[in-house]
Amino acid sequence: RVFTCGFRHKSSQGWDFTRRITRRKLILLEPRTGALRMATAQANEPPMSRPSTGRSSTMQAWETGLENPNVLDTEPIAVRGQSAGGHRQLDADGKDGDGDGKSGCGCLKSCKHGLQSIWRTRDTQDTKEDRELYIKTTLRELIIYCIFIIVLMIITFGMTSSTMYYYTKVLSDLFLDTKIENTTNNYRSVGNMGDWWSFVNGPLMNGLYWDTWYNSANFSDPREKNFIYYENKLLGVPRLRQLRVSNQSCNIASYFQGKISTCYAKYSYGVTDKSSFGLGNSTAWQYRSEEQLDGRSHNAEISSYDGGGFAVELSRDKATTQAILKELYSKLWVNRGTRAVFIDFTLYNANINLFCVIRLVTEFMATGGCLPTWDLRTVKLLRYVEPMDYFILACECVFMLFILYYIVEEALEIKKHKWRYFRCFWNCLDILVIVISTVCAAFNVYRTVAVGQKLTTLLQDENNFPDFDFLSYWQQQFNHGIAITVFFAWVKIFKYISFNKTMTQLSSTLGACAKDLMGFAIMFFIVFFAFAQLGYLIFGTQVKDFREFQQSVFTLFRIILGDFDFNSLQTANRVLGPIFFILYVFFVFFVLINMFLAIINDTYSQVKSDLSMQQNEFEMTDYFKQRASRMLSKLNLRRDKIVDIQKAIQSADLNNDKQLDFEEWRAELKQRGYADGEIEALFAKFDLDGDRVLNEEEQRQMHLELEGQRENLDQMINSKQAANEELEPDDEDEMEADGDALPAAATAASTRTSGGGGRGRGGGRKLVSPAEFQVLVKRVDRVEMSIGDIVQKIDSVLLKLELMERAKLRRREAMTRVLDALSGMEGAGSDEAERSRRAEELMRAELERWDVDTATAAASSGLGRGADSARGSRELRSASSTSRK
Missing domain, CATH: 1.10.287 (Helix Hairpins)
Known part of the structure; x- marks a missing residue:
C-alpha cells in the first residue's frame, strides 16, 4: 500500500519529487525523464539531535537514502498510468496498488476495526492488564449512557405534565362531585338504583350537554355545542352498557324454596344472562358480544366484567337523550338481574391536545345496593402537533438509535461470553431495558396509526360511539413501561460508577x-x-x-x-x-x-x-490530574518550540544584512534538531514572494504570529495549572512531605513521561492523598502483625526440627553401643543363654538412661522434646525385642 506524504520537496540538486511510502521501499519520481528511482528503507536509523520531531522511521530512512546515493536502485520502473496529479500509485513490486485486491482487504479490515471500536466496552476488551484502557473505556461508557439517560428523560417528561392532573381534576369535580338535585349525594355516594337514576338524569346530563352560555344565551355557531366547560369537545356519543345475571343462577335453600322464587347470583362469566328482555326491539334490550361492541374486559371492585352486554348509544342532542333515558327508566332497564352498568364517553381538549376517556362503573351487588367506581384516563394520543412534539419525535429517533447501539453491544458481549453473560445482574438488566424499550417503540407506531384511523371514522359520522378505551388503556401501559424503563435506567448507573468503593456499599x-x-x-x-x-x-x-x-x-x-x-x-x-x-x-x-x-x-x-481497607479501582481525580499534567507537558513543549524558533530568528542572520535566506534558516534550525520537512514547511509559510529569502516584513510577520501563539499557549497553561491546583490536596505541608518522600528515580521517570528533555513544566509529581496514606498504614500494620505470627510459627518448627535431630543422634549412639556389645559376646564364644541375658541387661540399662533423659528434657524443654524422647524410647524397646529374636 502506498501513501503520499502531503508536501513536495526541492533538494539542492534540483530534484522535484514526491515522497511515497511503501512497506519496504521509497519511490523517487523524476518528472524530467519520467523515471522512478526506489530507495530501500534502512533498518538502522541515524541518531537524532532532537528528541521528538514527528518523523517516522521510514522518513528517516528516506533522508538516509538521499544522503547516501549508493542505496538507490538505479533500475528505472515504468509508470503504467497517471493520476490527476501526474503520478500513479505503485506497490513495492511496481504493480498497481489496486491490482491485487490487498488494498481493498485492508480497507475492509480497517472498517471492521473501526466498527468494533464503536462498541468497545469493558466486557468486550481485555482491560484487566491495561489500567488506562479500563479508565478510558469506563468513562466512555458512562458518558454515552448519560446521553442515553438525558434523551430518555426528555422523551418521558415530554409525554406528561401537570396539565394532565388539572384536566383530570376538573372533569372529576364535574362528574363525581356535583351534587344530585335536592340531595347532598353525588356519584361517589350513590347507594341504590334510585340514586343511580337520579345521577344519570341530573349531574350526568348537565355535564355532558352544554347548550347555552352561562347567561342562557344560545351559541352563535352550532358547532360550538357539546363543548364541556366550553373547551372540551364530546367525541361521538356516550354509551350505556349493562351486564346481567339470569334468574335461578343460584340455589335456594330447601327451607325457603316455598317462600322465595327468584335467585340472582353475583356476577361471573358462567352465569351471564344473554337473553333479550323488556321490549326487545332495540339494542338496549338485546345482548351483543364483546366482538360486536369492540369492547374490552374491565376489572372493578367486586368482580371482573367482559366487554359485551346490553348497550345503548345516546344522542348528541340533550332532548333526544332524555327521551331515551325516560324510556329505559319506565321499562325497568335496570332491575334485579343487573350486576354492572357502564357509562362511557370521550372528551378532547384542543387547547392542550389531550384526550380524557371516562368510564363510570356502578356495580349492583347481590347483597343489595350498589358500589360506584370510576376510571378517568387523561392521555396524549395525538403525539406530534406542536413544534415541541416534533423535537420529542427527534429524541425518539435518537432513542431508537441508542437501542440499536445497545442491541449490537449486547450481541457482541453474548458472542464473547456465551452463557456466562447471563450470570451478571447488570447484563440481565440491560436485556430487560432493551426489551421494554422495543415493545414501547412498537406500540408508539401502532398507536399513531390506530388513532388516525379511529378519528377518520369518527369524523365521517359523529353519531357513532368512539371506543378509545382500548387505546387509552394501552397508552397508560405504554406510559408505565416508559416509567419502568426510566427506573431501571437510573438503577443501571450503578454499573458504570462501581469503580468507586463508596458507590458499591449498597450492592x-x-x-x-x-x-x-x-x-x-x-x-x-x-x-x-x-x-x-x-x-x-x-x-x-x-x-x-x-x-x-x-x-x-x-x-x-x-x-x-x-x-x-x-x-x-x-x-x-x-x-x-x-x-x-x-x-x-x-x-x-x-x-x-x-x-x-x-x-x-x-x-x-x-x-x-x-x-x-480497599482501594478504588481508579480515582477520578487522579486520572484527570494525570490528563491535565500530560496536557500541560504538551503545551509546554509547544511553547518551548516557539521560543526556540524565535531565538533562531534572532541568531540565524549571520551576515547582519537583515535578510534571512533559506540556507541560514536551515543551518540554524538543523543545529537545534529540526527535520528538513519542518524547516521547509515553516519557511514556505512566511516566504510570501517565493524568493527563498525572508525580508524584514516577512520576519516581522513571523515574529508577530509566533508571539501571538506563545501568548495563547501561556494563557492555556495558566488555566490548566489553575484547574490542576484545584484537584490537588489542600494541605500544603502534606504535599511537600509527600513530595520530599518521592525518590529521585520516580521524579526522573515522571519528568521523562511529561515530555522528555526536561523542558516541560506541567508534568507534576503524583502525590499520595491522606486517605490513601491511611489505607497504606493500616495495611502495613496488618502485614507486621501477620509477620509476627509467622515468625513465632517458624521458631516453633525450627525447635521441633532441632529436637528431632538430637533424638535421632541419641538413637543412633544407643543402637551402636548395643550392636557392639552383641558383636563382642559372639566373638568371646558365649553361649546363647548368656548372650540373651547380656543383651537384656544392656537394653534395660539403655532404657533406664533414656527415661532419665526423657524426664529431664520434659522438665526443661516442654512436651515437644519429651515426646521425641518417648518416641526414641519406644523405638529402642522395639530394637531390643528384635535383637532378642
Whole structure:
C-alpha cells in the first residue's frame, strides 16, 4: 500500500519529487525523464539531535537514502498510468496498488476495526492488564449512557405534565362531585338504583350537554355545542352498557324454596344472562358480544366484567337523550338481574391536545345496593402537533438509535461470553431495558396509526360511539413501561460508577447479607401470613381493611409503617381486637423487624470496614490530574518550540544584512534538531514572494504570529495549572512531605513521561492523598502483625526440627553401643543363654538412661522434646525385642 506524504520537496540538486511510502521501499519520481528511482528503507536509523520531531522511521530512512546515493536502485520502473496529479500509485513490486485486491482487504479490515471500536466496552476488551484502557473505556461508557439517560428523560417528561392532573381534576369535580338535585349525594355516594337514576338524569346530563352560555344565551355557531366547560369537545356519543345475571343462577335453600322464587347470583362469566328482555326491539334490550361492541374486559371492585352486554348509544342532542333515558327508566332497564352498568364517553381538549376517556362503573351487588367506581384516563394520543412534539419525535429517533447501539453491544458481549453473560445482574438488566424499550417503540407506531384511523371514522359520522378505551388503556401501559424503563435506567448507573468503593456499599451490603435475609424472610413470612389469616378470619366481616385476604396483608404492612385504625379493631371485637393488635406489634414490629434491621446493620458495618481497607479501582481525580499534567507537558513543549524558533530568528542572520535566506534558516534550525520537512514547511509559510529569502516584513510577520501563539499557549497553561491546583490536596505541608518522600528515580521517570528533555513544566509529581496514606498504614500494620505470627510459627518448627535431630543422634549412639556389645559376646564364644541375658541387661540399662533423659528434657524443654524422647524410647524397646529374636 502506498501513501503520499502531503508536501513536495526541492533538494539542492534540483530534484522535484514526491515522497511515497511503501512497506519496504521509497519511490523517487523524476518528472524530467519520467523515471522512478526506489530507495530501500534502512533498518538502522541515524541518531537524532532532537528528541521528538514527528518523523517516522521510514522518513528517516528516506533522508538516509538521499544522503547516501549508493542505496538507490538505479533500475528505472515504468509508470503504467497517471493520476490527476501526474503520478500513479505503485506497490513495492511496481504493480498497481489496486491490482491485487490487498488494498481493498485492508480497507475492509480497517472498517471492521473501526466498527468494533464503536462498541468497545469493558466486557468486550481485555482491560484487566491495561489500567488506562479500563479508565478510558469506563468513562466512555458512562458518558454515552448519560446521553442515553438525558434523551430518555426528555422523551418521558415530554409525554406528561401537570396539565394532565388539572384536566383530570376538573372533569372529576364535574362528574363525581356535583351534587344530585335536592340531595347532598353525588356519584361517589350513590347507594341504590334510585340514586343511580337520579345521577344519570341530573349531574350526568348537565355535564355532558352544554347548550347555552352561562347567561342562557344560545351559541352563535352550532358547532360550538357539546363543548364541556366550553373547551372540551364530546367525541361521538356516550354509551350505556349493562351486564346481567339470569334468574335461578343460584340455589335456594330447601327451607325457603316455598317462600322465595327468584335467585340472582353475583356476577361471573358462567352465569351471564344473554337473553333479550323488556321490549326487545332495540339494542338496549338485546345482548351483543364483546366482538360486536369492540369492547374490552374491565376489572372493578367486586368482580371482573367482559366487554359485551346490553348497550345503548345516546344522542348528541340533550332532548333526544332524555327521551331515551325516560324510556329505559319506565321499562325497568335496570332491575334485579343487573350486576354492572357502564357509562362511557370521550372528551378532547384542543387547547392542550389531550384526550380524557371516562368510564363510570356502578356495580349492583347481590347483597343489595350498589358500589360506584370510576376510571378517568387523561392521555396524549395525538403525539406530534406542536413544534415541541416534533423535537420529542427527534429524541425518539435518537432513542431508537441508542437501542440499536445497545442491541449490537449486547450481541457482541453474548458472542464473547456465551452463557456466562447471563450470570451478571447488570447484563440481565440491560436485556430487560432493551426489551421494554422495543415493545414501547412498537406500540408508539401502532398507536399513531390506530388513532388516525379511529378519528377518520369518527369524523365521517359523529353519531357513532368512539371506543378509545382500548387505546387509552394501552397508552397508560405504554406510559408505565416508559416509567419502568426510566427506573431501571437510573438503577443501571450503578454499573458504570462501581469503580468507586463508596458507590458499591449498597450492592455489596445486599449481596453479603442475601443468604441471611432469605433465611430470615422464611421465618418472617410464616409469622406474617399467620397473622394475616387470623385478622381476615376474625375481622373480615366487620372491618373494611380486612374484608379480603389480600387487603388483610396490605393492612398488616401498613401497621408496620404506623398506619393503622385501632378503634375499628376494638369495635369489631373488644377482646380479640386488642389482643391481636398487641401480639402482632410485639412479635412482628419489635422482634422480627428489628432482627431484619440488625442483619442489615451488621452486614453494612462489615462491608464498610472491608471497603475502608480497599482501594478504588481508579480515582477520578487522579486520572484527570494525570490528563491535565500530560496536557500541560504538551503545551509546554509547544511553547518551548516557539521560543526556540524565535531565538533562531534572532541568531540565524549571520551576515547582519537583515535578510534571512533559506540556507541560514536551515543551518540554524538543523543545529537545534529540526527535520528538513519542518524547516521547509515553516519557511514556505512566511516566504510570501517565493524568493527563498525572508525580508524584514516577512520576519516581522513571523515574529508577530509566533508571539501571538506563545501568548495563547501561556494563557492555556495558566488555566490548566489553575484547574490542576484545584484537584490537588489542600494541605500544603502534606504535599511537600509527600513530595520530599518521592525518590529521585520516580521524579526522573515522571519528568521523562511529561515530555522528555526536561523542558516541560506541567508534568507534576503524583502525590499520595491522606486517605490513601491511611489505607497504606493500616495495611502495613496488618502485614507486621501477620509477620509476627509467622515468625513465632517458624521458631516453633525450627525447635521441633532441632529436637528431632538430637533424638535421632541419641538413637543412633544407643543402637551402636548395643550392636557392639552383641558383636563382642559372639566373638568371646558365649553361649546363647548368656548372650540373651547380656543383651537384656544392656537394653534395660539403655532404657533406664533414656527415661532419665526423657524426664529431664520434659522438665526443661516442654512436651515437644519429651515426646521425641518417648518416641526414641519406644523405638529402642522395639530394637531390643528384635535383637532378642
